[in-house]
């Protein structure tokens with residue numbers, strides 16, 4: 001990261017997003033940059049908040065519970081981008097504004113129950129495990145239609161699909177596949193693209209890019 005300030009790093013990623021959006025004839029205002037602060041201490045997060053960053057992402061509920069209550073203020077938006085256990089659904093609903101990792105029927109039910117109890121309704125994305133990778137969360141492509149239906153039955157506020165594509169292959173075809181699945185199910189949100197590949201994701205229709213390393217440097 002060299003000595004670039006938080007503001008400069010945000011500006012660099014934002015200009016990459018704008019350029020990709022322009023090339024794809026998209027409105028850059030449709031795309032939200034989520035700063036993924038997992039593994040980062042609050043001292044690393046504060047400069048980004050001061051520089052005006054609004055959306056932040058964490059991958060673990062417990063880590064977020066430790067870090068965020070003292071940081072949250074005003075219009076900050078907190079996203080859960082990592083795997084969620086059903087027994088943490090209520091804590092997640094209480095803390096996060098958006099949940100990107102809904103991936104099974106049991107979790108849909110746990111979230112619906114938690115939303116009723118907490119009287120909060122975070123937007124939800126279904127995570128799809130496009131490459132059928134056993135170590136990753138996400139439903140399979142064939143499970144997706146049933147899970148979308150389950151979300152509708154449970155009245156979960158489902159806004160889109162999310163993916164973390166296989167690392168060893170070009171990401172673009174996976175992004176295109178996720179976009180196609182979202183169109184089929186008439187979902188507008190597409191949470192895809194990380195530090196490597198966010199411009200590509202924007203060209204293919206991402207509405208939310210999740211960027212960690214390019215904004216914070218390497219995780220400790």
Ligand SMILES: *Cc1c(COP(=O)(O)O)cnc(C)c1O
Pocket residue numbers: 036038059081082164194195196210211212213214
């Ligand atoms: C860590 C993480 C990111 C950010 O990854 P970088 O490569 O650091 O940009 C995005 N999405 C998810 C789900 C992650 O776990």
